Amino acid sequence: MPAIELTDVHKRYYRSHALRGVNLSVDRGKIVGLLGPNGSGKSTLLRICAGLASPTSGKVQVHGQDISIATKAITAYIPDIDSFYSWMTVRQAIAFESSMFDDFVLADAMDLVRELKLDPDNKISSLSKGQRGRLKLVLAMSRRAELVLMDEPLSGIDPPSRTAILETIADRYRAGEQTIIISTHEVLESEKLFEDVIFLSEGRIVLTGEADQLRAERGKSLNEIFAEVC
Amino acid sequence: MKRWWSLVGKEWRGSWTVILLALAATIGFDTWLAIKAPVWSARINGGLAFGLSFIPFVGMGIAALVVGYYTMRNEWRDRTSLQLLSYPVSGAGILWAKLLVAVLGLGLITVVATVGTWFVTQRSSIPYSTIMSATEDILRLTPWERTLDIIWMVVCSILGTAFIVAVGLFSFTIGTIVPRISGLIAVIVYGLTWYLTFAFAPHAMYAFSFVPNPGLIVYTGLGPMAARKVIPLLPFWPTIMGTVILILIAGKILELEVDA
Numbered sequence: 303m304p305a306i307e308l309t310d311v312h313k314r315y316y317r318s319h320a321l322r323g324v325n326l327s328v329d330r331g332k333i334v335g336l337l338g339p340n341g342s343g344k345s346t347l348l349r350i351c352a353g354l355a356s357p358t359s360g361k362v363q364v365h366g367q368d369i370s371i372a373t374k375a376i377t378a379y380i381p382d383i384d385s386f387y388s389w390m391t392v393r394q395a396i397a398f399e400s401s402m403f404d405d406f407v408l409a410d411a412m413d414l415v416r417e418l419k420l421d422p423d424n425k426i427s428s429l430s431k432g433q434r435g436r437l438k439l440v441l442a443m444s445r446r447a448e449l450v451l452m453d454e455p456l457s458g459i460d461p462p463s464r465t466a467i468l469e470t471i472a473d474r475y476r477a478g479e480q481t482i483i484i485s486t487h488e489v490l491e492s493e494k495l496f497e498d499v500i501f502l503s504e505g506r507i508v509l510t511g512e513a514d515q516l517r518a519e520r521g522k523s524l525n526e527i528f529a530e531v532c
Numbered sequence: 533m534k535r536w537w538s539l540v541g542k543e544w545r546g547s548w549t550v551i552l553l554a555l556a557a558t559i560g561f562d563t564w565l566a567i568k569a570p571v572w573s574a575r576i577n578g579g580l581a582f583g584l585s586f587i588p589f590v591g592m593g594i595a596a597l598v599v600g601y602y603t604m605r606n607e608w609r610d611r612t613s614l615q616l617l618s619y620p621v622s623g624a625g626i627l628w629a630k631l632l633v634a635v636l637g638l639g640l641i642t643v644v645a646t647v648g649t650w651f652v653t654q655r656s657s658i659p660y661s662t663i664m665s666a667t668e669d670i671l672r673l674t675p676w677e678r679t680l681d682i683i684w685m686v687v688c689s690i691l692g693t694a695f696i697v698a699v700g701l702f703s704f705t706i707g708t709i710v711p712r713i714s715g716l717i718a719v720i721v722y723g724l725t726w727y728l729t730f731a732f733a734p735h736a737m738y739a740f741s742f743v744p745n746p747g748l749i750v751y752t753g754l755g756p757m758a759a760r761k762v763i764p765l766l767p768f769w770p771t772i773m774g775t776v777i778l779i780l781i782a783g784k785i786l787e788l789e790v791d792a
Contacts, residue, residue: 377618384611387610401534
């Protein structure tokens with residue numbers, strides 16, 4: 303059973319088409335890069351999979367189930383924007399997240415907070431963009447979630463934080479058990495993480511495949527293939 | 533259920549500063565009235581401070597009308613809706629948590645305002661005969677009748693507040709279906725819901741008059757001719773039904789249609 307299966311998924315916002323007949327099957331237990339330029343439909347696709355938007359038409363399944371409370375329980379979603387309650391402290395945000403998900407491991411969260419150099423007693427409103435990016439990662443990677451959806455986790459983040467984020471994903475990823483889908487248009491830095499890649503352009507999937515195979519077949523890096531197909 | 537209580541806790545922590553400010557304002561205002569009451573009683577009339585002490589209740593009424601709408605709007609404005617709706621909790625669960633905290637907050641402020649009004653009354657020189665004539669009917673009730681009446685009145689106030697808050701929550705949620713004109717849709721739905729409420733309230737009350745309703749015990753007439761009467765609280769069941777229906781529909785929309 304695939305981690306995610308989309309069948310002829312369309313998403314329209316008034317006159318604009320965010321997704322145009324997307325058919326996709328993502329295998330379980332891999333790190334998948336969802337690559338495409340701004341406005342290609344990456345965020346919409348991830349939001350639909352996270353249950354935060356509904357497709358205009360088509361079918362979406364996560365682990366063989368239609369999107370529901372049950373699929374939300376096994377999905378960790380990191381949005382591209384800050385969606386924290388800014389009045390909370392880092393510690394309160396972790397405690398709140400822990401109370402919402404049975405698979406949240408508090409000890410892991412506190413380890414990650416130390417690793418990523420966050421002060422648990424800092425208010426979220428006082429955190430920098432890089433620190434908030436790291437906090438998002440703490441909340442997602444402290445769970446034993448079967449599916450992790452990361453929407454532009456590196457966007458607008460300073461270089462040291464970007465490195466820390468990528469290292470944490472690589473270290474904490476539970477190969478074979480967990481599926482991580484990372485959407486980005488900044489391919490160069492993150493391409494070594496991806497096992498599979500999906501290239502999205504103007505709401506359509508233009509290329510999918512195993513990262514190593516695509517590199518070998520085309521004799522190019524993913525970044526170069528991205529520039530070519532998107 | 534653990535998740536739901538956690539949501540309630542989050543709502544409470546997120547709104548306690550506003551509640552605290554409202555409490556401070558109410559206490560401050562009633563204290564000022566209590567200080568002024570003896571002076572005004574001597575110069576103008578005894579009822580002025582007492583009358584002004586009802587201003588916080590008017591504030592509570594206005595707050596109840598808008599709190600449901602704003603508590604949802606804030607989630608969308610701050611983009612926290614992305615986080616909130618990604619949790620494995622039903623849409624109705626999210627709305628019930630917001631409703632409970634809104635009613636608790638308004639209730640707490642109302643209790644303080646009631647104590648304030650009582651305090652102002654004590655400090656005002658309202659003639660004894662005025663108090664007696666105003667409370668004559670109440671004094672005729674036996675203690676248990678009075679207690680029962682108070683309980684039902686408090687329950688009905690809570691239910692009424694819950695319904696008003698639910699209309700706000702419902703209106704905003706419907707508006708989010710069309711994000712570009714969500715505000716306009718919400719205002720139209722809000723007006724329409726109230727129009728339908730008033731238009732169909734008599735029908736609903738008639739329909740529910742055939743089921744057991746709680747009642748207020750009163751005495752009519754004077755002296756030996758006084759008759760004990762129970763006035764059925766006909767809005768009781770329609771208010772509960774209305775609140776539940778609004779929350780369930782809005783909850784379903786949150787789960788199925790909303791773009792967070």
